[in-house]
Amino acid sequence: MSDLIINPATQDIESKSKPAKPVIKQPWTLYQKVAFRVGFLYMLFLCIPLYSAFYQHVFGLKFSKITYNDFQTIVAFWPPQIITIESEEGVFGILNYINLILLFAGSIVGAGIWTLIDRKTLTYDKLYYWIRVLARYRLAYGMIGWGCKKIFPMQMVYPTVGMLNTPFIDMAEKKLYWSHVGVSFGYTVFLGFAEFIPGLLLLHRKTAVLGAALAAVVTFNICIANHAYDAGVAVPAAYFAIIGIFITWYDLPKIWQLIVNEKDVIQPYKYYPVLTEKWQQRLRTGVQTVFNFLFVPLTVALWGYGFFYGNNYNIPSTPGLQGTKGYYEVTEFRLNNKLIPYNPKDSLRWQDATFESWSSLSYKTNRGAIADRMIGYSPLRVTQNKNKKLNEANSQTADNLLKKKKNRDLGVTRWEVGGMAGERRYFFYKADTVKHILYLQNKNIHYPNERQVLHYSRPSVDRIILSGVNEFKDSIYVVLDRSAKQYPLVAGRQGNVTAF
DSSP states (O other), X not given: OEEEEEOTTTOOEEETTSOOOOOOOOOOOHHHHHHHHHHHHHHHHHHSOOSHHHHHHHHTOOXXXXXXXXXXXXXXXXXXXXXXXXXXXXXXXXXXXXXXXXHHHHXXXXXXXXXXXXXXXXXXXXXXXXXXXXXXXXXXXXHHHHHHHXXXXXXXXXXXXXXXXXXXXXXXXXXXXXXXXXXXXXXXXXXXXHHHHHHHHHTSGGGHXXXXXXXXXXXXXXXXXXXXXXXXXXXXXXXXXXXXXXXXXXXXXXXXXXXXXXXXXXXXXXXXXXXXXXXXXXXXXXXXXXXXXXXXXXXXXXXXXXXXXXXXXXXXXXXXXXXXXXXXXXXXXXXXXXXXXXXXXXXXXXXXXXXXXXXXXXXXXXXXXXXOOOOSOOOOOTTTTTOTTTSOSOTTHHHHHHHTTSOOGGGOOHHHHTTBXXXXXXXXXXXXXXXXXXXXXXXXXXXXXXXXXXXXXXXXXXXXXXXXXXXXXXXXXXXXXXXXXXXXXXXXXXXXXXXX
């Protein structure tokens, strides 16, 4: 392997393997060498996963059962959690910026040791090139993976009927943010391409700087939005922005000279490796082809398959009772055969109910519950099982159930239940359409033993009658009448009035 260089005098590309005009390499200043050593070590720490859970997951993959969640886990690794500060924001709350700071401090110490040991090297052109390559591909695959979550809208999905009937005050900030974005399908897809396109640009050397700059802007915006809505992934977004800035930094002086100073840019010396041996060329082509195939077309195909064929990680896939989706008023409620009149302070009487297009029934009653703090899908965390109260259930539950050919819906609870305080309870139901029985189980992770068995009948299209035993072993009789309720949030975003 030889080196490819650019002669600043002639602007010609020359190879050391052939006679060429002499090119004078300017030695780096001490400041430049120290700054590079710090940046090199910092990027190395950021771009290589340094916790065992990542490798356990990778080597434990079964390719015959692989899903988009497995690929997302690979590209969603974060810098080491040297100090993990658990909070209501999870393991990536604002205090966990300390890990990025500690890594930078460690890089400074490492650079100091490196400086003491290495006093002869004049330039670090080769190392600078290869660390940028590592950073490019790490950021590229991460941006593509996160972009797919929105191109196939599974992260910020359309609000459920239950969510549309939940007061804003009972919803976590992140829930509000994701719901408002999810109402607009087109805007969600646009946000996905805003992440996906920079990822594609990063895969090509000639467009890498543009891709890195766009990625830094996009992820910094995500970081700010996450702080504003307490969404919990501000630190990972900032981590991506740092990598994007590092890649852009190499060409930033030339961009400034051209755009701000409006002066011609004199091409400086650049290092590019030239692979002279065929095996080297084949190895490079093979590695690029394999990894680009895995993390671009195959990843996109798996996300698309999951979206169109019932493996949406935020939406259950079991169809609900046909024609029941909507909001229902409780016109009659009996407890142990005693008529209970409407009372907003009653802890057992249902105040209203909702059915989704999938097998989910929710109802409102004046009885608080422990909120599930996790909202939507959450990728592999380094302290995944450390604190069950704050960093709750394994986010791969639904995927694991699917791989075992079991019903995945009890693992898909985050979008409906996560981040929802207050008085609405959500139940998964299995319907026996022959005997007209619903077998219900509470979806909240804190109430796995709450079950109900209810018989159902439908005297008319808009009326459902439920009777049976609730979670407290009391007999109940509930008459539900569907209401053509209108939702300003939906009507405002779609430009019309929608009724359920």
